[in-house]
Each structure stands twice: as C-alpha cells, then as structure tokens.
Ligand SMILES: Nc1ncnc2c1ncn2[C@@H]1O[C@H](COP(=O)(O)OP(=O)(O)O)[C@@H](O)[C@H]1O
C-alpha cells in the first residue's frame with residue numbers, strides 16, 4: 001500500500017513546471033492574468049501577427065452557464081493583459097444537449113419539440129436581458145428571434161421527414177455556440193473592449209475522418225483566418241467553439257465536447273503563446289474529483305500524459321486538444337474560472353528540470369483515470385496461433401459493426417485476442433464475430449467468443465512508467481492485496497497502464513491509489 005501512495009504523493013508535490021500565472025486577488029482585480037512568456041516565439045511566416053502576441057482562452061459550457069457566469073468570464077477577459085487574444089466559447093451549459101434533444105423529438109414526431117424550442121429561446125432571452133441593454137440587447141434579441149423562427153422551420157422539416165442528416169443536425173446544434181458568443185461579445189463591448197465576433201464556420205475547415213472525428217485543414221484554415229483578419233483587424237476576438245465547415249463550406253462540428261479542440265487549433269493557427277482552458281475545477285486532478293475526494297491537483301503534465309488522462313476518461317480535456325498545440329510547443333493551462341487564486345495545471349513538453357529529477361520510481365505515476373461501461377471480448381482458440389490474418393479478420397468484423405475498440409491485448413502464445421468495446425456495442429460485436437467465425441468455432445479451431453460486460457478501465461498515467469521496471473509490479477501487488485475481483489489484462493503504453501477492472505470495484509480502486517483504501 002505504501003508503495004502506491006508514494007508513487008502518487010511524491011509526484012504531486014513536484015512543482016518543476018509551474019505556470020507563471022499570478023492569481024487574481026478577489027479584492028485587487030488589477031493583478032495581471034499574464035500568460036507564460038517563457039515559451040519560444042514560433043516563426044512568423046505570414047501577415048498574421050503571430051507568436052507571443054496572441055493568447056487563446058477557452059471557456060466551456062460550465063463557465064457560461066448563467067448570466068452571472070458570463071459576466072464573470074467577461075471580467076476575466078478584460079483583466080487579461082495579453083496584447084492580442086482570441087476567446088473561444090462553448091454553448092451555455094446543457095444547451096448542446098437541448099439542441100440534440102430538439103432534433104430527436106422532431107425526428108420521432110413528438111410535438112413537444114415546439115415547447116422545448118421555446119425553453120431554448122427563453123433561456124437565451126433571459127440571459128441577454130440580465131446582461132445587456134440598449135442597442136446591444138435589441139440587436140441580440142432580434143437575431144435570436146430570427147434564428148428561432150428559422151429553427152422552427154428546420155425542425156418542422158425534420159418532423160415531416162422523420163429524419164435529419166448529420167450535417168443538418170450539426171447546423172441545428174451549432175446555434176448554441178452562436179448565441180453564447182454573441183452575448184459574450186456584447187458584454188465585452190459594453191465593458192469597453194473593442195472586440196470582434198467570428199463564426200468559426202467562416203474560418204475553420206475540417207474534413208470528416210470517420211469514427212465521429214474530423215481532421216483540421218490547417219493550410220486552408222490559416223488562409224481563411226488571414227483573410228478574415230485583413231477585413232476585421234482585431235486585438236480581441238470572440239469565436240465560436242465546436243463548429244466548423246467542411247471543404248465544401250457545409251456546416252459541421254468538431255463532435256461532442258469539441259470546443260477544447262477548437263481552441264487548440266486556433267492556438268496552432270496563431271502560433272499563440274498559450275492556450276488557457278477555463279473550466280470549473282482547479283486544474284487536472286490525479287483522478288476524477290467527483291469520484292475521488294483524495295485526488296490532488298497536478299501542477300504539470302507532459303503532452304503525452306495529458307493525452308492519456310483525457311483518453312482514459314478525464315473529461316476536463318478533450319483528447320484531440322493536445323495534437324495541434326504540440327506541433328508548436330504551445331503550452332495549455334487548465335484553470336478554474338471560479339478560483340483565480342489557483343494557478344492551474346500546465347501541460348507542456350516535459351520540462352528540463354523534471355527530466356533531471358532523480359530517477360525515482362515514486363515520481364512515475366501522475367494520476368488515474370477511468371472509462372466506465374466497457375465490455376471485454378475474448379476471442380480464444382488453439383487454431384489462432386501462427387495463422388496470418390486472424391487479428392485482421394477479428395478487427396475487420398468489429399469495424400464493420402462500427403464499434404470503437406478502446407484497448408487490445410494479445411497473449412504472447414497467440415492463443416487469444418482480447419479487446420474492450422463500449423458496453424452498448426458489445427452485443428452486435430459478439431454476434432458478428434460468431435457469424436464470421438462460425439466455421440472455426442464449429443471445427444474447434446476457436447474455442448469461444450466470450451463477453452464480459454459491465455467493466456471499467458482503470459488507467460495509471462505517467463510519462464516514464466513504460467520504461468521503468470517495477471511500476472506495474474508495485475501497482476498490482478498493492479492492488480491485489482486489497483481488491484477482490486481484479487481482472488489483470490494489462491496494456492503498458494508510452495505513458496500509461498490500462499487495466500480493465502470489474503465495474504463495481506473501480507471507485508475504490510481509484511481511491512485506493514490515492515491512499516483512500518477500501519472502506
Ligand atoms: N482528472 C480530472 N481532473 C479534473 N477534472 C476532471 C477529471 N476527470 C473528470 N473531470 C471532470 O471534468 C469536468 C470539467 O469538464 P467539462 O464538464 O467538460 O467542462 P467544460 O464545460 O468547462 O468544458 C470537471 O468538473 C470534473 O468533474
């Protein structure tokens with residue numbers, strides 16, 4: 001037990017890559033919200049004033065959930081002393097889900113979609129009335145009314161057709177970001193900030209990449225950004241998160257929770273000095289703070305560690321956020337919009353001081369993350385060994401079903417291939433595998449396609465874990481001493497160990513890793 005506690009605790013006290021951010025005092029609001037200048041100025045190769053002059057701020061739905069919260073973030077933006085800034089904003093909390101729900105209701109011919117649309121209208125109208133007055137209010141309310149009327153017509157069409165295409169749905173849900181950003185930019189203008197508003201569908205071009213993903217077209221987006229800036233010279237821009245266009249100028253989205261990704265892409269396009277992701281917690285915790293009360297804030301994370309944490313369920317950061325900024329070494333800082341004293345978590349290339357830190361085992365586990373509602377599929381049989389194409393056939397079937405494979409393990413004997421898929425997809429996967437391998441199962445070359453539903457993945461994350469002997473031994477000996485029913489399918493990656501674990505056990509497991517033990 002002690003070993004595991006130490007693995008975590010010593011890491012958490014390291015402060016080698018702390019962001020040089022000053023907290024804003026609640027009484028003295030004039031202390032600068034400086035971004036970190038220590039990162040290099042990236043090469044400037046276009047007419048956009050790039051490099052250290054731009055800071056990107058991203059505010060999630062939680063930060064713009066009410067009128068008071070929008071005022072709060074307007075204050076934060078006004079206090080930021082960066083020379084140039086882009087503020088990327090998500091829809092007000094719950095609005096994206098409300099919009100998807102409108103579509104679902106209309107598709108299923110549920111007349112209540114009209115009342116649900118009224119609720120969306122009221123929410124934004126009341127928020128604007130709380131924050132704005134005069135021409136700004138009149139202008140927003142007139143835009144909102146027009147949009148709602150258009151939405152009524154669109155939803156009626158969906159109702160009649162009983163179907164909405166993906167791009168039509170993307171167009172509908174994107175209104176949430178249009179409204180939140182228009183309200184914020186009006187509040188900023190009211191506060192004396194000369195800011196421009198941009199619908200990022202005019203700038204950000206992405207190509208569908210299958211599996212609910214899109215790939216940014218950086219060259220085209222940069223060209224469009226440059227043109228937009230020429231027509232709208234700006235030092236402060238409020239930009240919609242989440243939404244974008246295809247190369248054919250069809251509205252699309254960066255998919256659920258994609259605003260972090262929007263901010264990171266903008267960071268790369270501007271070669272910004274920093275991307276600050278504002279949310280409702282003090283930074284990245286060593287585990288989900290809603291599940292583990294002992295979780296502690298991580299001062300720093302490498303890009304790889306942050307990616308692993310987010311991939312394995314730490315939804316404070318969208319997994320794709322890391323890639324655009326990593327290209328230019330742009331740091332991401334996660335900060336709490338409700339606690340400006342907290343310096344947050346800085347995500348950057350592993351800092352030199354940490355590299356030079358004593359090579360102690362104890363420093364190698366940064367945190368734990370979990371993915372719930374996972375099923376294990378085990379395809380087993382002596383006839384698999386030495387047969388080329390078995391793995392390809394298995395995963396071809398999974399692909400055809402459209403299921404997402406979260407982790408893969410293969411016994412060194414080639415006797416079994418085991419993988420995780422989301423619980424809700426496992427029935428279809430198992431059925432398709434049994435059909436595809438019916439002959440092999442009948443002949444005994446495959447002994448079974450076994451499914452173990454209702455599991456969670458517990459991932460231990462740390463940059464140097466994979467290359468350090470003894471980390472998994474320590475983890476598993478400590479866990480095994482305390483926890484019953486641990487399924488030891490382990491995958492050691494570049495920065496993490498993933499372990500599918502009985503679902504009921506995982507909160508205790510994660511807590512145990514933090515010295516909580518089993519109560
Ligand atoms: N390891 C973690 N560190 C910090 N927060 C986490 C972690 N795992 C899960 N979370 C949850 O992520 C939430 C923030 O993400 P999200 O709700 O998407 O915010 P936003 O609306 O600001 O984008 C936090 O409130 C926290 O409960």
Ligand SMILES: N[C@@H](CC(=O)OP(=O)(O)O)C(=O)O
Nearest residue numbers: 060061090096256257258259
């Ligand atoms: N509003 C979108 C995009 C997003 O990223 O939102 P948030 O920052 O609140 O997670 C969504 O809910 O998916």
